[in-house]
Every structure is written in C-alpha cells, then in structure tokens.
C-alpha cells in the first residue's frame with residue numbers, strides 16, 4: 001500500500017491534488033470556531049494547498065505524509081526558508097508555521113502531538129481501505145485532546161478505490177464512539193460519480 005502511494009507520487013499520478021484551497025474548507029472552517037494559534041493536524045496531507053490556507057489564517061499546521069516527493073514539492077512551491085531536521089523517526093521539513101512530517105501517520109504518537117488542538121481531513125480517511133479506516137479513526141481519536149474540533153471531507157462513489165466510498169453510516173460507526181459528529185453538507189455529484197460529504201467532528205471528553 002505504501003509503495004503504491006510512493007509510486008503514484010513518483011509518476012505524478014496525483015489526480016486528487018487540487019490547485020486551489022477546498023471550497024468546503026473555506027466555507028466551514030470558520031464556523032468550527034477553532035481558536036487562532038491552535039495547531040492543526042493534517043493527516044495524509046499530500047501537498048495540499050489547504051495547509052497554506054490554514055497557516056495563512058494563523059493556524060500552525062502539522063502535516064503527515066508518506067511521500068517525500070510530496071513534501072519537497074510542497075515547500076518548493078511555497079515561499080520562505082526551509083528547515084529540515086529529524087525527530088522521533090520522522091524527517092521534518094519546516095517552512096514558516098508549516099511543519100511536514102515525512103512518514104507513516106500510524107507511527108505518529110500522542111507524545112509528539114502535545115500541541116495539536118484541531119485537525120483537517122480531506123481525502124485521508126477515504127484514501128484508506130476499510131480495515132485501515134477503523135485504525136485511522138481510533139488513532140486520530142488518540143491524538144486529539146477533549147474538545148478538539150476538525151473538519152472531515154469524505155466521499156461516496158460506486159465500488160472501487162482509492163478513493164474509497166465512505167457513507168454516512170460508516171462515518172458515524174467510525175467516529176461516534178469518540179467524537180460528536182455533525183453532518184454539514186453533501187456536495188453536488190461530480191461527473192465521475194464521486195460525491196463529497198462534509199462533517200464537523202468534536203473530540204468527546206472522558207465523560208461526554
């Protein structure tokens with residue numbers, strides 16, 4: 001699976017990448033009322049411009065991405081000095097208030113997540129096959145402190161993937177145990193039959 005993603009990046013088969021920040025992020029992030037200055041975790045981040053959108057609005061970003069190519073392209077296409085260092089088994093690239101950790105999201109642990117207080121998932125959950133999605137939802141919950149909010153953009157489609165179809169029942173089954181889940185909108189069906197759905201999630205506290 002990891003090799004498939006690295007191959008995709010190597011060959012430039014990155015149809016999932018968007019040239020502009022995602023409209024649903026722009027529309028819905030402000031309503032989450034995440035305090036400015038809160039660090040936002042972006043799992044499976046690719047070279048998404050959504051990270052710059054967040055960083056430009058005073059949300060420091062910590063992205064995690066398997067493919068070094070994605071991270072190198074991201075910083076090359078950005079502005080500002082780049083600092084590189086190694087931390088806890090990850091190669092980290094920092095540019096301004098963006099830090100991109102190169103490695104496996106499932107190897108990123110709570111002690112590295114201390115400052116994180118929000119998250120943004122566009123095409124991360126839906127990039128993973130079914131069994132791994134359960135692991136993803138659990139791992140994300142482990143990393144988020146009570147009260148942390150995030151935006152999830154999932155997708156439904158005819159069978160196939162990636163991207164995989166993750167319907168509303170599955171979103172609830174995956175996240176209800178640890179998050180308050182609110183459906184925000186369904187996008188228009190696209191020509192390829194994909195349809196995005198937008199969700200707000202809030203990490204529950206121990207007694208909620």
Ligand SMILES: C[S@@+](CC[C@H](N)C(=O)[O-])C[C@H]1O[C@@H](n2cnc3c(N)ncnc32)[C@H](O)[C@@H]1O
Pocket residue numbers: 005006016017018043044045046047048064065066067070103104105106122123124127
């Ligand atoms: C469908 S792309 C979405 C990228 C980005 N979120 C966006 O919206 O453009 C999924 C990305 O996750 C990366 N990836 C897949 N499995 C991963 C893992 N276990 N840890 C970190 N990154 C992973 C892939 O290399 C790929 O760049």
